[in-house]
Amino acid sequence: MTALPIPSIALNDGNQIPQVGLGVFMVEPGETERIVSEALEVGYRHIDTAHIYHNEKGVGRAIANSGIPREELFITTKLWNTDHEDPRSAFEKSLDRLGLDRLDLYLIHWPMPMLGTALDAWRGMVQLIGAGLTESIGVSNFEIEHLRELHEETGVVPTINQVELHPFHQRRDLRAYCQANGIAVEAWGPLAQGKSDLLRRPAVTNAGVAHSKSPAQVVLRWHVQQGTIVIPKTTRKKRMLENADLFDFSLTEAQMAAIGSLDAGQNFGPDPRTFDVL
Structure with a gap:
């Protein structure tokens, strides 16, 4: 099995991450092995998963049966909100479910500011690096104030901040902060989760016609052209190939600006400052 020609992004710890991956949020556990195997x-x-998705075992089975050398894979999972006080134990359970002996990236899934536990969780994550159990550590859904606390209190900057990001919710201030501090930005829901008319907007469809690309490819290209990592979810092999076929064309400055003008500060997922699900 030959790897797709997807470029990698350099992280601030010297590691590399493929710029396009497969996200398995909301993929049924019983379907996960098949879908990841096809990918x-x-x-x-x-491949990007999380403990709370309840499909780490399926991801692990697909990896085990793939025959692909472990060093060719980049696997991410995440620390859930109830496990902030003991990230080492949660990490080891995720490793066991995945059937792996190390991770490429481990993320704190949500900052949970109302609990005030993210800082101690981050200290535990740093210890995982020291123990050689994960190559990189980062965070998900962290706002500027949450990122600043980690840096100021520990001196360790996350490699990645994975956030909801799409043309309707462009997070310009947050992206600027991450860029200034060497934090790579990874977009979940890069196509707005199919909850909007994004793929029917003229700024998107006109660019698609100009480049003979689908509206989804145009939006994903808009992301990668800004250096963003994307993990679109799909359960269809044809769409997997389409979502990765982004590197044989470039949007013009005018096309990038037209899509950029769609920003409405509109999120379709939870607000990280108030999300408190345990």
């Missing part, structure tokens, strides 16, 4: 078969090497 690996068509050439994906970057």
Whole structure:
């Protein structure tokens, strides 16, 4: 099985992450092995899961049965909100479910500011690096104030901040902060989760016609052209290939600006400052 020609992004710890991966949020546990197996078969090497998705075992089975050397894969999972006080134990349970002996990236899933536990969780994550159990550590859904606390209190900057990001919710201030501090930005819901008319907007469809690309490819290209990592979710092999076929064209400055003008500060997922699900 040949890997797709997807470029990698350099992280602030010297590691590399493929710029396009497969996200398995809301993928049913019983379907996960098949879907991840198909993704690996068509050439994906970057898979993003989480404990709370309840499908780590399916991801692990697909990896084990793929025959792909472990060093060719990039696997991410995440620390859930109830596990902030003991990230080492939660990490080891995720490793066991995945059937792996190390991770490429481990993320704190949500900052949970109302609990005030993220800082101690981050200290525990740093210890995982020291123990050689994960190559990189980062965060998900962290706002500027949450990122600043980690840096100021520990001196360790996350490699990645994975956030809801799409043309309707462009997070310009947060992205600027991350860029200034060497934090790579990874977009979940890069196509607005199918909850809007994004793919029917003229700024998107006109660019698609100009480049003979689908509206989804145009939006994903808009992301990667800004250096963003994307993990679109799909359960269809044809769409997997389409979502990764982004590197044989470039949007013009005018096309990038037209899509950029769609920003409405509109999120379709939870607000990280108030999300408190345990």
